Amino acid sequence: MMNFLNGTISPWFIIPMLAFFISLAFPTILNLLSKLNSKSAKNLPPSPPKLPVIGNLHQLGNLTHHTLQSFAQTYGPLMVLHFGKVPVLVVSNAEAAREILKNQDHVFCNRPHRKMFDIFWYGSRDVASAPYGHYWRQVKSICVLHLLSGKKVQRFRRVREEEAMIMVEKVMESCGSLKAVNLTDLFSDVTNDIVCRSVIGRRYEGSVLRGPMSMLEEFLGASVIGDYIPWLDWVGRVNGMYGRAKCVAKQLDEFLDEVVDEHVRMRNHDGDVVNGGDMQNDFVDILLEIQKTSSTTDFQVDRTIMKALIMDMFGAGTDTTLAVLEWAMTELLRHPNAMQKLQDEVRSVARAKTHVTEEDLNEMTYLKAVIKEILRLHPPSPILIPRESMQDTKVMGYDIAVGTQVLVNAWAISTDPSYWDQPLQFQPERFLKSSIDIKGHDFELIPFGAGRRGCPGIAFAMVVNELVLANTVQQFDWTVPAGVVGDQTFCLSETTGLTVHRKLPLLALASPHVKSSK
Numbered sequence: 221m222m223n224f225l226n227g228t229i230s231p232w233f234i235i236p237m238l239a240f241f242i243s244l245a246f247p248t249i250l251n252l253l254s255k256l257n258s259k260s261a262k263n264l265p266p267s268p269p270k271l272p273v274i275g276n277l278h279q280l281g282n283l284t285h286h287t288l289q290s291f292a293q294t295y296g297p298l299m300v301l302h303f304g305k306v307p308v309l310v311v312s313n314a315e316a317a318r319e320i321l322k323n324q325d326h327v328f329c330n331r332p333h334r335k336m337f338d339i340f341w342y343g344s345r346d347v348a349s350a351p352y353g354h355y356w357r358q359v360k361s362i363c364v365l366h367l368l369s370g371k372k373v374q375r376f377r378r379v380r381e382e383e384a385m386i387m388v389e390k391v392m393e394s395c396g397s398l399k400a401v402n403l404t405d406l407f408s409d410v411t412n413d414i415v416c417r418s419v420i421g422r423r424y425e426g427s428v429l430r431g432p433m434s435m436l437e438e439f440l441g442a443s444v445i446g447d448y449i450p451w452l453d454w455v456g457r458v459n460g461m462y463g464r465a466k467c468v469a470k471q472l473d474e475f476l477d478e479v480v481d482e483h484v485r486m487r488n489h490d491g492d493v494v495n496g497g498d499m500q501n502d503f504v505d506i507l508l509e510i511q512k513t514s515s516t517t518d519f520q521v522d523r524t525i526m527k528a529l530i531m532d533m534f535g536a537g538t539d540t541t542l543a544v545l546e547w548a549m550t551e552l553l554r555h556p557n558a559m560q561k562l563q564d565e566v567r568s569v570a571r572a573k574t575h576v577t578e579e580d581l582n583e584m585t586y587l588k589a590v591i592k593e594i595l596r597l598h599p600p601s602p603i604l605i606p607r608e609s610m611q612d613t614k615v616m617g618y619d620i621a622v623g624t625q626v627l628v629n630a631w632a633i634s635t636d637p638s639y640w641d642q643p644l645q646f647q648p649e650r651f652l653k654s655s656i657d658i659k660g661h662d663f664e665l666i667p668f669g670a671g672r673r674g675c676p677g678i679a680f681a682m683v684v685n686e687l688v689l690a691n692t693v694q695q696f697d698w699t700v701p702a703g704v705v706g707d708q709t710f711c712l713s714e715t716t717g718l719t720v721h722r723k724l725p726l727l728a729l730a731s732p733h734v735k736s737s738k
């Protein structure tokens with residue numbers, strides 16, 4: 221018994237008490253030991269040292285693809301980092317990418333949950349951020365079948381050619397004033413106008429979308445600590461980040477509601493179109509048509525789904541295409557021989573025409589090589605949109621646990637000297653005699669990802685890139701403005717964020733091309 225007077229405890233009390241507590245703790249101790257045992261038996265990929273709580277988050281820097289590439293030189297093509305408590309598998313060579321995106325695509329086809337996707341895409345009800353499953357399959361097939369397949373992309377040919385002509389006219393006006401053209405703004409307008417007209421039937425230029433969309437980009441580029449350390453989620457509430465994001469999302473939502481209402485007003489009570497114009501054939505019209513017929517099927521397209529899908533097309537389709545065009549003109553200005561070669565090809569195919577049309581593009585092999593080289597050297601998403609493993613698995617002999625996030629460093633792969641000669645040089649010629657393509661079958665070049673979560677917008681993006689670039693170089697000779705501005709033109713500094721583009725706007729002087737008299 222306990223002797224409260226002298227402070228000693230009788231052994232007849234201690235022994236049974238100890239036995240009691242050990243018997244209570246026994247299962248927990250066994251569990252811990254077995255966990256430790258199985259952990260040591262597991263063959264985990266190499267990892268750089270990490271800090272408690274934040275893991276490796278502090279080491280990522282602004283240009284994550286560069287940091288991860290240099291880590292891979294020490295830790296190998298498959299390594300595990302820790303972002304807070306989340307294990308992140310980083311993939312840095314083509315063999316490992318093939319294993320993840322092809323051989324085990326069924327395991328790695330989930331997307332991790334992200335706060336910002338929830339805020340801007342209606343609880344991740346779009347294609348890009350939806351978890352893998354029935355819902356994702358339905359919405360992806362709607363986008364592919366009705367907007368992004370090769371055949372559907374053809375339907376918007378007139379829109380693209382008109383917008384390319386408008387762009388050329390704008391450059392022509394600037395030639396008179398001898399002012400440098402802001403190619404970043406020019407390409408931003410043309411890519412946004414093309415996507416807007418195809419998706420919502422109206423032009424983007426000057427629209428209320430401009431401000432909120434550029435803020436959306438900023439929010440997507442920001443680190444949200446609560447995504448990796450859930451108990452710190454309050455930080456985003458206290459510092460006002462979530463509040464500001466919700467405010468921007470509300471502005472976008474109001475705009476999207478207005479767009480859907482506008483389209484609904486064009487229809488009668490039965491949902492049939494009563495008025496013509498551009499509006500009849502855009503993506504929103506198609507979604508309303510599907511909504512009309514989907515009441516009899518198991519998948520209903522409601523207004524929220526429509527708005528999430530429209531936002532996806534804006535979010536995924538505009539900034540990426542703009543980045544390719546900006547980098548293409550940057551590299552062409554830095555490499556006058558390549559510019560000349562491209563202009564010779566474009567001008568000889570288009571002959572006397574004032575504008576390049578989409579038919580002409582088939583004959584432009586150097587143009588296609590230039591765009592591929594840009595996607596290799598400056599992939600707009602240098603790290604593919606993150607994936608997540610849906611079950612425990614083994615990759616190249618390493619054990620990977622369910623719930624591990626996966627970052628594929630597409631830029632590290634497409635600049636890896638084991639596959640590419642002089643990988644950091646801009647050499648479009650390398651593609652003239654090569655069968656390597658960008659469609660996700662050749663894992664040394666995967667700017668659009670691969671497998672079931674691969675980009676469905678390849679056909680849409682490639683034709684916009686080719687048409688706009690060909691028209692930009694056909695009618696004009698481009699030079700670099702002298703002095704400080706010239707340095708800016710050649711600058712290769714990159715922005716941070718999901719899509720990486722030039723840090724500084726691209727400025728260049730245009731002069732109308734004078735045809736030789738031969």
Ligand code: HEM
Nearest residue numbers: 347348536537540541601605668669670673674675677681
């Ligand atoms: C040069 C332009 C583009 C590039 C470089 C690009 C790149 C990518 C990449 C890397 C992914 C993730 C792939 C993966 O996880 O394996 C992706 C997904 C996606 N892209 Fe693109 N993209 C471009 C243009 C477009 C366009 C024009 C659209 C539509 C209008 C689009 C719509 C999407 C969608 C909806 C997804 C999500 C697919 C899914 O999760 O199932 N993209 N894109």
